[in-house]
Amino acid sequence: MDAEIIAVGSELLTPFRTDTNSLYLTEQINQLGVEVVYKCVVGDDLKRLVAAAQHALFRSEIVIFSGGLGPTEDDLTREAVAEALGLPLHRDEEILAGIERRFAARGWKMSANNAKQADVLEGAVVLPNPNGTAPGQWLSGKFDGRERIVILLPGPPHELKGLFEAECRERLRAKLPPAFLATRVLKVAMLGESHVDARVAPIYKRFADVQTTILAGAGEIQLHFKSRAETMEAAQARVDEAADAVEEELDDTVYSRNGESLEQIVGYWLQMRNATLAVAESCTGGLLGERITSIGGSSRYFAGGAIVYADAVKTELAGVPADMIERHGAVSREVAAALAEGIRYRCEATLGIGITGVAGPSGGTPEKPVGLVFHALASAGGTEVIERNFPGDRKRIRWFATTLALDMVRKKLM
Amino acid sequence: MDAEIIAVGSELLTPFRTDTNSLYLTEQINQLGVEVVYKCVVGDDLKRLVAAAQHALFRSEIVIFSGGLGPTEDDLTREAVAEALGLPLHRDEEILAGIERRFAARGWKMSANNAKQADVLEGAVVLPNPNGTAPGQWLSGKFDGRERIVILLPGPPHELKGLFEAECRERLRAKLPPAFLATRVLKVAMLGESHVDARVAPIYKRFADVQTTILAGAGEIQLHFKSRAETMEAAQARVDEAADAVEEELDDTVYSRNGESLEQIVGYWLQMRNATLAVAESCTGGLLGERITSIGGSSRYFAGGAIVYADAVKTELAGVPADMIERHGAVSREVAAALAEGIRYRCEATLGIGITGVAGPSGGTPEKPVGLVFHALASAGGTEVIERNFPGDRKRIRWFATTLALDMVRKKLM
Numbered sequence: 033m034d035a036e037i038i039a040v041g042s043e044l045l046t047p048f049r050t051d052t053n054s055l056y057l058t059e060q061i062n063q064l065g066v067e068v069v070y071k072c073v074v075g076d077d078l079k080r081l082v083a084a085a086q087h088a089l090f091r092s093e094i095v096i097f098s099g100g101l102g103p104t105e106d107d108l109t110r111e112a113v114a115e116a117l118g119l120p121l122h123r124d125e126e127i128l129a130g131i132e133r134r135f136a137a138r139g140w141k142m143s144a145n146n147a148k149q150a151d152v153l154e155g156a157v158v159l160p161n162p163n164g165t166a167p168g169q170w171l172s173g174k175f176d177g178r179e180r181i182v183i184l185l186p187g188p189p190h191e192l193k194g195l196f197e198a199e200c201r202e203r204l205r206a207k208l209p210p211a212f213l214a215t216r217v218l219k220v221a222m223l224g225e226s227h228v229d230a231r232v233a234p235i236y237k238r239f240a241d242v243q244t245t246i247l248a249g250a251g252e253i254q255l256h257f258k259s260r261a262e263t264m265e266a267a268q269a270r271v272d273e274a275a276d277a278v279e280e281e282l283d284d285t286v287y288s289r290n291g292e293s294l295e296q297i298v299g300y301w302l303q304m305r306n307a308t309l310a311v312a313e314s315c316t317g318g319l320l321g322e323r324i325t326s327i328g329g330s331s332r333y334f335a336g337g338a339i340v341y342a343d344a345v346k347t348e349l350a351g352v353p354a355d356m357i358e359r360h361g362a363v364s365r366e367v368a369a370a371l372a373e374g375i376r377y378r379c380e381a382t383l384g385i386g387i388t389g390v391a392g393p394s395g396g397t398p399e400k401p402v403g404l405v406f407h408a409l410a411s412a413g414g415t416e417v418i419e420r421n422f423p424g425d426r427k428r429i430r431w432f433a434t435t436l437a438l439d440m441v442r443k444k445l446m
Numbered sequence: 447m448d449a450e451i452i453a454v455g456s457e458l459l460t461p462f463r464t465d466t467n468s469l470y471l472t473e474q475i476n477q478l479g480v481e482v483v484y485k486c487v488v489g490d491d492l493k494r495l496v497a498a499a500q501h502a503l504f505r506s507e508i509v510i511f512s513g514g515l516g517p518t519e520d521d522l523t524r525e526a527v528a529e530a531l532g533l534p535l536h537r538d539e540e541i542l543a544g545i546e547r548r549f550a551a552r553g554w555k556m557s558a559n560n561a562k563q564a565d566v567l568e569g570a571v572v573l574p575n576p577n578g579t580a581p582g583q584w585l586s587g588k589f590d591g592r593e594r595i596v597i598l599l600p601g602p603p604h605e606l607k608g609l610f611e612a613e614c615r616e617r618l619r620a621k622l623p624p625a626f627l628a629t630r631v632l633k634v635a636m637l638g639e640s641h642v643d644a645r646v647a648p649i650y651k652r653f654a655d656v657q658t659t660i661l662a663g664a665g666e667i668q669l670h671f672k673s674r675a676e677t678m679e680a681a682q683a684r685v686d687e688a689a690d691a692v693e694e695e696l697d698d699t700v701y702s703r704n705g706e707s708l709e710q711i712v713g714y715w716l717q718m719r720n721a722t723l724a725v726a727e728s729c730t731g732g733l734l735g736e737r738i739t740s741i742g743g744s745s746r747y748f749a750g751g752a753i754v755y756a757d758a759v760k761t762e763l764a765g766v767p768a769d770m771i772e773r774h775g776a777v778s779r780e781v782a783a784a785l786a787e788g789i790r791y792r793c794e795a796t797l798g799i800g801i802t803g804v805a806g807p808s809g810g811t812p813e814k815p816v817g818l819v820f821h822a823l824a825s826a827g828g829t830e831v832i833e834r835n836f837p838g839d840r841k842r843i844r845w846f847a848t849t850l851a852l853d854m855v856r857k858k859l860m
Contacts, residue, residue, distance in 0.1 A: 045482050047470070048661055050464055058459065069459065070459075072486045073485040074483075083505070087501060308756075310759075313732070317738065318736040318738075318751075319732065321753040322731055322735075322736045325755065325805075328807050328808060330731075331755055334756075335759050336753040336759035337732075338751070338752050339732065340750050341744075342745070344794065349750070349763055379758075379763075391742075
């Protein structure tokens with residue numbers, strides 16, 4: 033069986049909004065052993081919606097609609113699916129009473145347009161919406177001689193997710209042959225995609241029943257492993273075997289074995305070692321602190337630090353001698369080390385990081401070009417400095433620099 | 447004329463990747479006066495691609511394909527469009543020689559699979575790719591008795607953009623009736639969507655020929671105005687009239703009149719006033735510094751600051767008296783003010799910002815719940831503090847807090 037997802041809404045046909053519900057739905061559907069083979073976006077236009085629904089119902093066994101279930105004139109998914117399937121809509125008095133109660137509970141009177149949210153396709157199961165007014169609908173059976181499953185879900189992501197989990201997952205599983213999908217994600221920092229692929233392709237190609245996908249982001253490679261089997265144990269055993277073999281090859285460059293973020297892993301190691309961290313950031317301007325503190329509870333291991341943009345602030349907040357800056361320049365191995373050591377001392381932290389570089393787009397020189405960054409890690413045992421020339425724009429250079437710094441902390445502690 | 451966009455690639459049918467090329471293409475196409483009425487994603491599967499291409503060519507006048515033009519077995523867009531249109535593919539010797547030269551220039555030998563990138567649909571114009579190997583293709587004429595424009599573009603975003611701008615925009619314009627689209631974007635900080643809409647809907651509804659869209663993000667409302675006319679001047683005059691009327695109503699809550707970001711506007715005002723800024727961030731952990739320094743050239747007005755996560759660091763780097771923290775708590779009006787004043791003094795800046803709050807998910811108490819944030823702005827004239835209770839998760843609370851702080855700076859300087 034194959035699935036198709038139709039996102040409904042004219043706002044999804046503007047330059048400003050993209051359909052993200054289908055990413056969640058794809059993940060859910062893949063886990064049930066079903067592939068998504070088409071995704072479409074259609075605006076709030078009855079004729080086009082009917083045509084798209086007909087076409088989807090012709091070519092795909094499972095068709096999931098998201099959006100267009102609200103109370104406004106533009107919400108036309110119910111009407112379009114009814115027309116495409118040649119089924120009447122019935123107004124469900126129980127749903128209607130529930131909507132009226134929702135309004136009454138807030139002291140409001142329900143306006144007439146809300147009643148259409150109680151319209152149900154003949155033969156459909158009504159799926160209660162735990163997080164909103166418009167219920168979903170589930171329809172399965174033969175249409176035009178073809179066995180089909182049709183699901184209508186509301187567009188707001190938290191309503192769609194709540195409803196899918198509560199009402200659709202098990203209903204779908206019951207309709208499908210038993211198939212279990214096991215997944216693993218390995219993450220690698222600061223290696224190139226082609227380098228990683230060259231090393232691991234000979235390994236993962238040995239596992240014909242494990243689907244391996246390599247995704248490259250700034251400073252990070254993700255290796256996704258997927259395998260299907262008739263039991264979860266069998267599927268899991270295969271992805272683990274493939275992932276373990278790949279991990280052995282990549283050794284300590286693998287920072288995450290189950291999808292955790294680098295920020296989480298660094299926090300994990302700092303807590304494991306009962307250590308604290310302080311940072312002094314020049315060209316990254318706070319991004320490293322922001323990434324570390326994006327994790328809830330990071331106050332257990334993150335002391336804080338300084339954003340040392342102006343040279344005088346490097347001296348004032350991180351204790352870098354002014355004459356050192358003058359002698360070596362603010363972007364130098366020496367200043368990076370002094371930042372790391374100074375902020376470690378000032379914040380009384382176990383480890384100190386110093387970052388200084390040229391993020392661009394301006395400010396580069398032949399000796400110190402845009403992309404040059406010095407990363408220092410100071411500890412009781414001394415200070416190490418890594419110099420790199422990163423490609424890309426300001427955003428990418430800052431991301432690379434903070435990723436490398438986080439990975440230095442991980443390697444120091446693991 | 448209506449347009450349809452088909453994104454080709456199995457990776458776009460996974461939970462990990464979304465098609466973003468269509469947002470750029472939609473913006474470009476809208477500017478030529480054409481609406482995008484369908485968007486589809488199809489995997490690297492010849493049969494499905496042919497069927498999707500046939501269907502699109504039946505229902506839409508302009509069909510744009512992105513992706514599937516590379517050298518691998520999975521790159522099937524050329525073959526699929528050829529089959530859908532019933533046209534043969536010819537290998538273009540000139541393109542082939544160009545690809546061979548590209549490889550030779552890097553000292554590599556071209557592998558045989560690359561030759562398929564030189565396959566051209568009969569009657570198509572070859573569109574040179576300034577940023578990659580695979581050229582685009584342009585085909586216009588009658589197919590099955592219907593007038594159609596078919597465009598094949600490479601999938602990597604920078605290749606697609608370069609090629610569309612250089613080769614497609616003017617070609618499309620020449621095929622379309624003269625229509626000019628003028629746009630304006632107003633941005634408003636820290637007001638609710640329903641509040642903004644209630645105030646401005648009576649105004650923008652007076653402009654029947656201007657399409658107004660309200661988009662809400664965390665701490666920011668964008669008002670997009672669009673109008674089409676036969677000359678650019680006429681279109682621009684209408685959007686300006688609508689935008690100016692709305693701006694008059696919203697007054698100084700409008701921070702951006704032409705789409706600039708809040709970070710850009712704050713930088714603009716700091717430079718205008720010859721002022722500098724320093725920050726001391728507790729719960730936002732560096733996000734405010736990161737946002738300010740995301741703008742190239744921000745070293746002209748941003749001195750730096752401190753990430754004062756641990757209480758001892760609030761004292762050490764921003765000079766907040768330890769007994770003040772003990773008496774009032776780290777999350778308090780007093781500590782926010784002391785952070786702003788202390789960091790302003792230490793960094794010798796014109797303005798100092800202090801932020802302290804509870805970003806959650808843990809750490810809240812009945813008196814100081816998750817979402818409570820104090821924002822202080824210190825200047826030569828004194829210190830103001832704003833207290834807010836923000837809804838949402840950690841990420842949202844931190845975004846709101848930094849947006850409010852940036853807006854305080856803007857209002858102080860404008």
